[in-house]
Amino acid sequence: MTKAVLGIIGGSGIYDLPGLEAVEEIKVASPWGEPSDLVRRGRLGATDIVFLPRHGRGHVLGPSDINYRANIDVLKRMGVTDLVSLSAVGSFKGDLPPGTFVLADQFIDRTFKREPSFFGAGCVAHVAFSHPVAPLLQKRVAAAAAAAGIGHAVGGTSVCMEGPAFSTLAESLFHKAQGWDLIGMTSMPEAKLAREAEIAYCFVGMVTDFDAWHEEAGPVDVALVMHHLNANADKGRRLVARLARDFPAEHEPCPVGSDRALEFAIVTAKEQRDPALLAKLDAVAGRVL
Template structure:
């Protein structure tokens, strides 16, 4: 059995994880380039927890400038099996108000120009992303929220825009009309890469604003977003701490197969694989490439 290791990706306003004990910082090298920051590795209760600040401490990286592949690769290298993304977002629904946590279960990718796969020419692979969020992990987050008396909304679609600008009014109305729940700038291609790495993924979307569709909230500004994000940070840390304390010692078999996503994904015949690309895939796909 594989030991369960909980990864936490901190988004805007979440640059550390209070409650992490026996902490050490580790700079993990990746063939995909430099990750956003050093990993903070410790424990909460009996669970090993690995924290990474998505934008780097001090918020050095824009959504478009994050090296998503390196981030997921280094988490995989230190054994992360389950990854919780803490992400600030805007809301398209009046009932999903600022301060609420939304546990989204679908994504729409509107980004462009970001490297969205570890695979490519020389080693082609196709993973299923029909259900991008691990349902068992999400259920554990719900249970942790209930234990901490934290209100969460389960379900909804997160549309990921390129940024770094916020939406135009026309875009905001369009996304609202399409029935999306929230909007952010970072969960794609992060969720795609986590699936390729066979890391179970779930998002806690922390609502900071109503985007610009709302009649009494027709502009989004950084000051307002940061203020709500910082207010949410302590609540998010409390939720993650409860999740970690109640986490299983061994990795659970995922009901949708996130832990076995590469079983039948690689298309390229062994003799035709690019050895340089295969070498870079040692952590991500070594389990299946070694067969």
């Protein structure tokens, strides 16, 4: 069995994690470039926690400026086995109002400016991604939300747009008509990269607004988002604290194989693999390389 290390990526409004004990701030070098910030490692109770603010402290990085590959790589280097991603999102459903936490488990990727994979020319890999979220981890997060009294929903589809501008009305109405539940700017390629790194992943969409479709709520803007952001951030920290309290000491094997995603994914013949790329993949794919 593998020792469980719980990783937390803090989205908009969550730039630290109060309550961590024995905290170290560590600058972790990555061959993929600079991560969003220093990594904070500590403990909540008996659970080892590794925390990284997605946008950097002070929110210095926009959604398209984040080095998603470096972020996931440094978390892997820190031993993270299970990763909870906290993200501010808009809602397409009237029964998912601001303040609700939605544990979406499907994604639509509408980004176009981001590096989507650790693999490429010199070492090609295709991971299974039909079920992007690790179900056992999602169940634990849902149980923690219930125990902490946080209004939440389990399941749903979140579309990831490039940003940084919010949706046009036409885009919002289109996405709503597809039956999708949420919209955000940061879930992809983060979830894909976590799968390539064989890290169990759970997404928590913290609803701040109704995007642009809701006639009574009006169009989304920063003022509206900020109105709900602080309350959501406090609940996000409570969720993590409650999750850590009952988190297992050993990583639970993932039913959808997220922790074994590279088992048969690499298709490039060994003699044809690029040594320079293999060197960069030491943390992400070292288990199979």
